[in-house]
Amino acid sequence: MAFSELLDRVGSLGRFQVLQSMALVMPIMWVATQNILENFSAAVPGHRCWVPLLDNGTALAGTPSALRPEALLAVSIPPGPNHGPHQCRRFRQPQWQLLDTNSTATNWSEAATEPCVDGWVYDRSTFTSTIVDKWDLVCDSQALKPMAQSIFLAGVLVGTTVTGQASDRWLPESARWLLTRGKVEQGLRELQRVAAINGKRAVGDALTTEVLLSAMQKELSVSQTPTNLGNLLCTPGLGLRTFVSTLCWFAFGFTFFGLALDLQALDSNIFLLQVLIGVIDMAAKIGTLLLLSCLGRRPMLAASLVLAGLCILANVLVPYEMRSLRSALALLGLGWIGGTFTCITIYSGELFPTVLRITAVGLGQMLARGGAILGPLVRLLGIHNPSLPLLLYGAVPVLSGLTVLLLPETRGLPLPDTIQDIQSQTVKKATHDTRGPSVLKSTQL
Known part of the structure; x- marks a missing residue:
């Protein structure tokens, strides 16, 4: 009788295997959700440069009261590639001529712009806080976000290697592995436990070390081969x-x-x-x-x-x-x-x-x-x-x-x-x- 036939007798797909699968699925689900969490914890909210006319109460008080926020935004932030306010540039000085309805692109395209030297203003309507707005991972620092994701995944690789050994503390070891390592008595107890959980206690009680060694002849000879x-x-x-x-x-x-x-x-x-x-x-x-x-x-x-x-x-x-x-x-x-x-x-x-x-x-x-x-x-x-x-x-x-x-x-x-x-x-x-x-x-x- 081969070892595979012996496994069929004690139950190759029963209650024991279902419990094992559930014990493995639960931590795997947590790891999967943690991996995908980056889509939300590292989401990039809408943003623009901080400008005095809109974001400084003192400067805003000195502007004409008839001007709406949209007009102040137009004279402070140049249009971006997506036709909205530019996310990474602002005018050095307010471009009031842009309020003229007859102004053209040349009226502002030649105007001097600068990076967001005073920081950014973020749209918090969807995400109240992410690592992007916390550490300003935008514009010239936008490469830090994928780098952070890669570092996190590298940590998963290291953690998997380190904690893989610790999993033997709460998962039962394979009976086949125990037997190939010469731990016959321990392997016998594992098989008897599998048979008991699968409702085949009588089959487990009938197992002996002689039966196991006979079924494992091929596996034992293979285990001696260096790999x-x-x-x-x-x-x-x-x-x-x-x-x-x-x-x-x-x-x-x-x-x-x-x-x-x-x-x-x-x-x-x-x-x-x-x-x-x-x-x-x-x-x-x-x-x-x-x-x-x-x-x-x-x-x-x-x-x-x-x-x-x-x-x-x-x-x-x-x-x-x-x-x-x-x-x-x-x-x-x-x-x-x-x-x-x-x-x-x-x-x-x-x-x-x-x-x-x-x-x-x-x-x-x-x-x-x-x-x-x-x-x-x-x-x-x-x-x-x-x-x-x-x-x-x-x-x-x-x-x-x-x-x-x-x-x-x-x-x-x-x-x-x-x-x-x-x-x-x-x-x-x-x-x-x-x-x-x-x-x-x-x-x-």
Whole structure:
């Protein structure tokens, strides 16, 4: 009897596994909400330069009473790129000639302007306080906002590495892992506890150390094989899988956090957008999980990455005035990226043997965190060309999706336990491809 059969007997999908999943989902939900909180805590409110005529009570008292605030604003702040008051410049002196209805652009365009040397006035109608207005992260300091987001995500990476070890204090250890480490008695107690929680106490009581050792013969022999990161990169058959899977992990983190942490760029209601992202992301993950068993891992991962990239690239061609269409394309792109996470999580676990699976998945998740750190920084390229960030956010998943076609399909195949299992699968595939139509013909018969 193999160890997988033993797990089926004590309950491979029962009350114990449900409780485990719930224990993991709760902290993950808190982490997810904390990541997206930047959209609100770091929102950029509307702002303009502080000017004496409007914001200094003494100066305002000396102006003609007939002038309305709009007129005082027009003579104090030049128009900005969006045809509203400029957010980062002001006139050195009030331009009273602009009150003349016959004035033209040349009447003020040649007038000397200066930066907001006295600070800014912020619109607090939506957000009463954010880190942007607290520390004036606007104009020449606007690059500090994406840098702060990247530093936060870097802290998440460090925290994940440090606190990962602490999670063993409250999560039960894998019985398979305990047995491969020679802790037979402890592994037996864990299996008996799983059987009891799943309502199969009699099966658990019947387990003995002899039964466990017999079921673990293959795993115990595999555990003696030295494995490290070099095996993932240098072993024939594994190097390509490692490169493509880590590239897909990177594309997910890079694109998702690059877009999801800058919802204001869509110039729509960010509260509504955030709700829609949550709904679409959950629907995409559930739908992808159902389609994986029908369409396979490779086509689903490739399609989700490519379609996400195409939706993002399409926004480069959409005018900024078409806000609804831009928001819809961005939501579709983020939905496909959410589906990518489901695909790559399952697919990467099936691509690698048991002895290297945790190492491979951990490496991929580290690359995803690296992509998340880099994603917000790419927005700084928008200073030179507003389309550059979108081009990168779209091109990376498209290229990653195309490389997925180099991977083998794993749907319906047993999980490989050793490096030799991977190599034997590669040999069988090569033999299958060499025979070509004759193999397909014999299979049909």
